[in-house]
Amino acid sequence: MRRLPFPAPPTTRRVVAAWPAAVAGTIALSLAGEGAAHAAPPAPPLSSLPTAPLKVLPVLTALTGTVTYTVQPGDTVWGIARANGLDVASVQAANGLGPDSVIRPGQVLVLGGAPAAPAAPAPAPAAVTHEVQPGDTISAIASANGVSLDAVLSANGLTRASIIYPGDVLQIPSGAPAAASAAVAAxxxxxxxxxxxxxxxxxxxxxxxxxxxxxxxxxxxxxxxxxxxxxxxxxxxxxxxxxxxxxxxxxxxxxxxxxxxxxxxxxxxxxxxxxxxxxxxxxxxxxxxxxxxxxxxxxxxxxxxxxxxxxxxxxxxxxxxxxxx
Missing domain, CATH: 1.10.530 (Lysozyme)
Incomplete structure (x- = not known):
């Protein structure tokens, strides 16, 4: 057999990217909003409110009778409720929030009408099985199904010393093991x-x-x-x-x-x-x-x-x- 020379491995460079200013600003605003949500003061009496008209917050959307609002950087539940003429407690109740709940930019709050319906639970994945064929190995079966060898062994009560035979039916796990396998492969x-x-x-x-x-x-x-x-x-x-x-x-x-x-x-x-x-x-x-x-x-x-x-x-x-x- 001819033995081939091995070239020097390429230099590995590590690139560290700086945070864009816009992202940094959003993070700062988000943190400011979170702190305000944790330490929101009680609502002042109406007599103490300024006489100038309240700011009208943007991004209000009516969908099938439900008015929603997309949280912006720096928002608090109290500020959103007061700016839209609502009671803080009703906004919290409509969105399943408590006094110490934190809201974040991009989150959608229900402000009026019927509360948003909870998301339907994801259907359980269908059971996947494999009937062992002549020449099959557990590792090859795991690789073909995008899961780790250990995941298949665990799902079938096997060890690395176990022997499989043609006609055996193996349970093939799905979901997290496949994602973990993909992460490992990277x-x-x-x-x-x-x-x-x-x-x-x-x-x-x-x-x-x-x-x-x-x-x-x-x-x-x-x-x-x-x-x-x-x-x-x-x-x-x-x-x-x-x-x-x-x-x-x-x-x-x-x-x-x-x-x-x-x-x-x-x-x-x-x-x-x-x-x-x-x-x-x-x-x-x-x-x-x-x-x-x-x-x-x-x-x-x-x-x-x-x-x-x-x-x-x-x-x-x-x-x-x-x-x-």
Missing amino acids: VTAPGLDAEQSDNARLIIRIGRELGVSDHGIRIALGTAMQESWLRNLDWGDRDSLGLFQQRPSMGWGTPEQIRDPDRATRVFYGGPSDPNGFTTRGLLDIPGWEQMAYADAAQAVQISAYPDRYAQWEQPATTWLAVLG
Whole structure:
């Protein structure tokens, strides 16, 4: 397998944006309004009110018999009620507010007519299930449904050591787990772009699923970085392909199989669940690999012409695992 040079990672720059003046002013006004709402004085007697006409507040809207008002920066419930000839208590009651309630700019208050109807509760999401097919894995099922592996395990009372069989029906959780999964997917590790981070995350996930130690996962991450820059390449030295630059001519699989990052990673790890069986030798198949030096263990799998180059990735791989794993 040809070992390709790795370019220096791009410089990461952090850009800190200043708050626009308009936004800062709105925040200041909002805070002033909030403080006033918390410490609103009692309404003065009518005799003490100024003789000048009261300010008419804008943004009043009539909708199906209900008059509403959109709160502006600096507003208080008392000020809105008095400016529109209303009783403070009635405005509070119509909007479910208490004496200490805080109103904020953009909030819509009901000032007259029928109170706004409460929003209808969101319908409960329909239950999603998956019938296990031959070749399915829990991690692949979770990924296909946009949820985390742990969410699927928890929903079905399973552990990472559990075995699923064709015909089993798994409950697929929805909602928050999918959002959390999307948030996790957006994380990138130092020195890696989004594509590289996604591939690193896949290597880590499969390693966890197979019960590989952190040392083994770090070896896999560094090997993939040295071989392909953590990219699923469709080219390489001679017939080398994919994340680990495995060669069809050496029995690692067909070109399509080697270009499947999930399968290629499992073949690199090897062990009892190796898709190649005994055709190739993965990391877990090497006696004493846990006691080997980092580069020696990677070289035992890859048989590279440049065995010392793996060592440079041990520390970066430790960081990537800490951030993404």
